Amino acid sequence: xxxxxDSPVVKNAPLRWRSKIRPSDAIRNGTHGLRSRKGRxxxxxxxxxxxxxxxxxxxxISASSKADLIAQIDRLGTNLLKVEPxxxxxxDSAALxxxxxxxxxxIGPVESAASVSKLGTSVQRNEFLKDDNGIAVLxxxxxxxxxxxxxxSHGRFLDQETSSLPVVVLGSVAAExxxxxxxxxxxxxxxxxxxxxxxxxxxxxELNPDxxxxxxxxxxxxxxxxxxxxxxxxxxLRANPDHVETVRSVLPQTVNPADPNEVKVSRPSDALEAxxxxxxxxxxLLLGLGGVSLIVGGVGIANVMVxxxxxxxxEIGLRRALGATRRHIAGQFxxxxxxxxxxxxxxxxxxxxxxxxxxxxxxxxxxxxxxxxLAAGVAIALVLGxxxxxxxxxxxxxxxxxxxxxxx
Amino acid sequence: xxxxxxxVAVSKEYPxxxxxxxxxxxxxxxxxGELIAIVGPSGSGKSTLMNVIGTLDxxxxxxxxxxxxxxxxxxxTGLAGLRSARIGFVFxxxxxxxxxxALDNVAxxxxxxxxxRQLRLQMAAEALSRVGLGHRLDQKPPKMSGxxxxxxxxxxxxxxDPAIVLADEPxxxxxxxxxxxxxxxxxxxxxxxxxxxxxxxxxDLADGLPRQVAMRDGAIVADxxxxxxxxxxxxxxxxxxxxxxxxxxxxxxxxxxx
Numbered sequence: 001x002x003x004x005x006d007s008p009v010v011k012n013a014p015l016r017w018r019s020k021i022r023p024s025d026a027i028r029n030g031t032h033g034l035r036s037r038k039g040r041x042x043x044x045x046x047x048x049x050x051x052x053x054x055x056x057x058x059x060x061i062s063a064s065s066k067a068d069l070i071a072q073i074d075r076l077g078t079n080l081l082k083v084e085p086x087x088x089x090x091x092d093s094a095a096l097x098x099x100x101x102x103x104x105x106x107i108g109p110v111e112s113a114a115s116v117s118k119l120g121t122s123v124q125r126n127e128f129l130k131d132d133n134g135i136a137v138l139x140x141x142x143x144x145x146x147x148x149x150x151x152x153s154h155g156r157f158l159d160q161e162t163s164s165l166p167v168v169v170l171g172s173v174a175a176e177x178x179x180x181x182x183x184x185x186x187x188x189x190x191x192x193x194x195x196x197x198x199x200x201x202x203x204x205x206e207l208n209p210d211x212x213x214x215x216x217x218x219x220x221x222x223x224x225x226x227x228x229x230x231x232x233x234x235x236x237l238r239a240n241p242d243h244v245e246t247v248r249s250v251l252p253q254t255v256n257p258a259d260p261n262e263v264k265v266s267r268p269s270d271a272l273e274a275x276x277x278x279x280x281x282x283x284x285l286l287l288g289l290g291g292v293s294l295i296v297g298g299v300g301i302a303n304v305m306v307x308x309x310x311x312x313x314x315e316i317g318l319r320r321a322l323g324a325t326r327r328h329i330a331g332q333f334x335x336x337x338x339x340x341x342x343x344x345x346x347x348x349x350x351x352x353x354x355x356x357x358x359x360x361x362x363x364x365x366x367x368x369x370x371x372x373x374l375a376a377g378v379a380i381a382l383v384l385g386x387x388x389x390x391x392x393x394x395x396x397x398x399x400x401x402x403x404x405x406x407x408x
Numbered sequence: 409x410x411x412x413x414x415x416v417a418v419s420k421e422y423p424x425x426x427x428x429x430x431x432x433x434x435x436x437x438x439x440x441g442e443l444i445a446i447v448g449p450s451g452s453g454k455s456t457l458m459n460v461i462g463t464l465d466x467x468x469x470x471x472x473x474x475x476x477x478x479x480x481x482x483x484x485t486g487l488a489g490l491r492s493a494r495i496g497f498v499f500x501x502x503x504x505x506x507x508x509x510a511l512d513n514v515a516x517x518x519x520x521x522x523x524x525r526q527l528r529l530q531m532a533a534e535a536l537s538r539v540g541l542g543h544r545l546d547q548k549p550p551k552m553s554g555x556x557x558x559x560x561x562x563x564x565x566x567x568x569d570p571a572i573v574l575a576d577e578p579x580x581x582x583x584x585x586x587x588x589x590x591x592x593x594x595x596x597x598x599x600x601x602x603x604x605x606x607x608x609x610x611x612d613l614a615d616g617l618p619r620q621v622a623m624r625d626g627a628i629v630a631d632x633x634x635x636x637x638x639x640x641x642x643x644x645x646x647x648x649x650x651x652x653x654x655x656x657x658x659x660x661x662x663x664x665x666x
Contacts, residue, residue: 017493019485020522029519036507318503321464322564323492323520325485402459407501 019323026328030335033308034343041340044304047297048344048384049351052377055290056352057359059373062283064360067368069276076207078269079244080148083235083255086264096232096263100255101141104235107254109247113237114144116214117230119222121192123168123215125178133177136214137191139222139230147236148208154183155200162199163218166225169200173212189215194225207268208236294380297344298388305337305392309399316396317404326397333393334386341385345378352377410476411437412571412603413461418470420456420626430456431467432626438605440571443598445606445614448623455576457623458607462495462574463487475571492520496565500577502557504549510536510560511545517564535567536560538600539593555586562593566602573597573604579613591616 021029034041083104085096097103101115117139122132144150145157157169168189170180180187180198187198196217205211222228235255239247248267252260309316316329324332353369360367413436420431430453438444448454459465460472463479472479474494482490496517504513514532515525523531536542539559549557558578565573575594579587591613598604606617614620622630 017486017489019488019492019520021520022522022524025519025525032505032508036505314501314503315505318497318499319520320488321462321491321495321497322517323488325488325520327485328488328520400465402464405464405497405499405503406455 019325019328021324021328021331026331027335027339029332031339033312033336034340040304041343044301045340045344045347047300048294048341048381049297049348051290051292051294051297052345052348052381053351053355054293055287055380056349056369056373056377057355058283058286058290060352060356060367060369061359063368063370063373064356064365065363066276068360068363068365069272071366072206073269073272073276076269076272077149077238077241078267079239079241080207080268081237081239081244081248081251082208082266082268083237083251084264084266085233086262096235097256097258098231100232101235103254104237104251107239107247107250109240109243111238111240112143112147113235114141114147115232116140116144116211116216116234116236117219117222118233119226119228119230121226121228123174123178123189123191125189127190127193133174134213135171135174135177136210138211138214138216139219139228140216141219144216144236147238148205148211149238150205150211151203152200153203155198157200157202158216158218164220164224165218166194166196166221167199167217168196169202169216170198171202171212171214171216172204174215175201177213191215191217192226196225207272294384298341298384301337301341301344301385302388302391304340305333305389306395308336309333309392309396312396313399313404316399317401317406320399320401321405329399330393330397333396334389337389337392338382338385341381341388342378344385345381348381349374349377410473412440412475413438413605414471414473414476415461416471416473418460418467418472420453420460420465421468430626431460433470434626434628435470436621436628436631438572438603440603441598441601442619443595443604443606443617444619444621445608445617446621446623447608447611447614449609451625452623453626454607454609454623456626458574458576458605461572461605462497463491488520493568494571496568496570496573498558498561498565498573498575498578500580502549502561502581504557504560506549509546509548510541510552510563513549513560514563514567517567521568531567532563535563538566538597539563553586554582555589558582558586558590559593562590562597566597571603573602575604575606577608578606579608579610587613 083096083100101113104110104113119137119139121137123135123137124130140158142157142159142163150157153172155169158167168191170178175181178189180201183198183201188195189198190196202212219230222230237247244267248265251265252263255263319329319332353374356369357367415434415436418431418434419429422428422430432453434457446454446457456465460467463472463474466479474490477490479487479490505516508516511529511532514535515528518528518531533542533545536545539562541556541559541563544552544556549560552560562578565575578594579590582590594604594606606613608614620630620632621628
C-alpha cells in the first residue's frame with residue numbers, strides 16, 4: 001500500500017479535520033457539469049451572447065462612426081473660422097465694413113483670409129431660363145481656394161488676372177444643378193444677362209456646404225460686368241491652430257469696431273463635432289435594449305441552473321459524502337453559472353466585434369472596437385452569471401445530504 | 409484503545425403526528441479492523457443508522473463518537489471535514505460520474521482533502537488495482553458492468569484510507585454472482601486492514617460476514633458480538649472481535665487512539 005506513504009492524510013489526526021479544495025479543482029468541478037452537457041451549455045450561453053453582442057456592436061458601431069468623424073475633422077482642421085454679419089438691434093441683417101477683409105488679414109495669427117460678397121442676382125445656363133436653382137452668386141478673392149483648402153475637380157480657380165474677366169467657377173452642387181460635369185464643351189452661363197465662361201468646377205467642400213451651392217466671380221468682374229457694389233457678406237479665415245480661440249475673440253472688434261455685436265463668428269468644424277455627439281440618445285436606447293436581453297439571458301441561466309440542481313441531487317449528495325462543505329457545493333454552482341455566462345460573454349464579444357467590423361467596413365468607416373467595451377462585456381457576463389447562480393447554488397448547498405444520497 | 413465507532417443511546421425522531429421514531433436507543437461499538445453487517449428489513453431504521461454513522465444526519469438524542477470524537481461537538485463544516493478524511497461511502501446506486509473515467513471518479517474521493525491532482529490520480533490508480541480494475545483506468549462507467557462500477561465506487565471509498573468504510577446495500581443492484589464477488593472483495597480489503605460496515609437487508613449476505621447486528625423497528629435486536637454497551641465500556645483494551653485484530657492494527661498504523 002504505497003498510497004499510504006504518499007498520502008497527505010493526517011495520521012493521529014487532531015480533533016478536527018478540515019475539508020479543503022484547491023482553486024484549480026474548484027474550477028474543474030464548476031465546469032465539469034458544463035463539459036458533460038455541451039448542447040445545453042451552448043444553448044444557455046446564447047442568451048447572454050446575444051445581449052453582449054448587441055451591446056458590443058452598439059458601442060463598436062458608434063465608436064467607428066465617431067472615429068470616422070474625428071478623422072474627418074482632423075483632416076479638415078478645426079482652424080477655419082467664418083465671419084458673417086449678425087443682426088442689428090432691429091433684427092435686420094447687418095453688413096460687414098468694406099475694409100474688414102484687410103483688417104482681418106492684419107491679425108497676427110491669421111494665416112489667410114478671403115471675403116465673399118453675395119450679389120443680389122442669379123445664374124442661369126442660358127438667357128431663356130429664369131429659375132435661380134437656389135444658387136448664390138458670390139464675388140470673391142483668389143485666396144478663397146487656399147483658405148478653405150478647397151480643390152477643383154475641373155479647371156482652375158480665379159487668380160489675379162481672371163478676377164477681372166467675365167469668368168466663373170462653379171461650386172459642386174451648382175455645377176450639377178446647371179448641368180455641367182466637365183469643361184470639355186467650353187461652357188458658359190448667364191449672370192444678369194451677361195455671359196460668363198466657366199473655367200473651373202470645385203470639389204465638394206465638407207466643411208462649407210453653402211459654398212457648394214454657389215458660383216464665384218472676381219470682385220473686379222462683379223463691378224465691371226454687373227455694376228454690382230461689392231460689400232463683404234462673409235469672411236473665411238485660417239488661424240494658426242494654437243491661437244484659434246484668441247483670434248476668435250478679437251474678430252468682432254477687428255471686423256466692426258463700431259458695432260462688434262453685429263458680427264457673428266462661427267467655426268464650421270463645430271457642426272461635425274456636434275454630429276459626433278448627436279447619436280448619444282440612440283446609443284443609450286440601444287444599449288438599454290442590449291441590457292434587457294442580458295437580463296433575460298441571466299434569468300435563463302438561473303433557470304437552467306435550478307433545473308441542474310434538481311437533476312444532480314445525487315451528485316450533490318455524493319460530494320457532501322466525500323467531504324464537500326455547503327460552501328464548496330455553493331461555490332461549485334456559482335462557478336458553473338459564472339463560467340456558463342462567461343462563455344456567453346466571450347461568444348458575444350466575438351459576435352459583436354464581427355458585426356461592428358462588417359458594418360463599419362460596409363460604411364467605409366475606420367473600424368474602431370473599444371477594447372474597454374470588450375473587457376466590460378466579458379466582465380458584465382461574468383458578474384451576471386455569478387449573480388444568476390446565487391439562488392440555485394444556495395438551493396444546492398441547502399440540500400440535506402442524507403436526503404440527497406438516497407435513491408430517488 | 410477506544411472503538412473506531414461508538415453509538416451511545418442514539419435515537420432519531422422525524423417530526424410528524426405521531427413522530428416517527430426511526431432509531432430507538434441504539435448503542436453499538438465497532439472496533440478498528442472489523443467487518444460488520446447491519447441487517448434488517450426495510451423500515452427497520454438501518455438507513456437512518458447509516459446516515460447517522462456517516463455523519464450525514466444527526467441523532468435527536470444520544471452520542472455518536474468516531475475515533476473518540478463526539479460528533480455533537482462538530483459543526484456542519486466540521487462534519488464535512490471528518491467525512492473527507494475518515495469516512496468512505498459505497499452506495500447501492502454507485503453514484504459515479506458517467507462522463508468521467510474510472511480513474512477520475514476514484515480521484516474525486518480526494519478532491520475535498522485538497523490533494524493535488526497528480527497525486528490524486530496516482531493514488532486512484534493504486535486503489536483501482538486494489539479492487540482488481542488496474543487494467544480499466546480510462547473506462548467510463550456506462551461501458552462497465554454493474555460489478556465493475558461498484559468496484560470503482562469501492563475504490564473511491566478506500567482511496568483516502570478512511571477509518572470507516574460504510575457500504576449501503578452495496579449489492580442491491582447486482583446479480584447474485586457479482587454480489588458474491590463484491591462481498592469477497594470487501595473481505596479481502598478487510599483482511600488488508602479496512603474497517604467496513606455493510607448495511608443490508610440480505611440475511612444470507614450478512615451471515616457470511618464475521619459480525620452481524622440485526623435491527624427491527626429502529627432498535628438492535630441481536631448482535632453476534634453479543635455484548636451490551638455496558639460491557640463494551642468495561643471490556644479490556646484488546647481482544648474484542650475476531651482473532652486477527654492485532655495484525656490488522658499493525659497494518660493500519662495508529663490512527664485509532666483519540
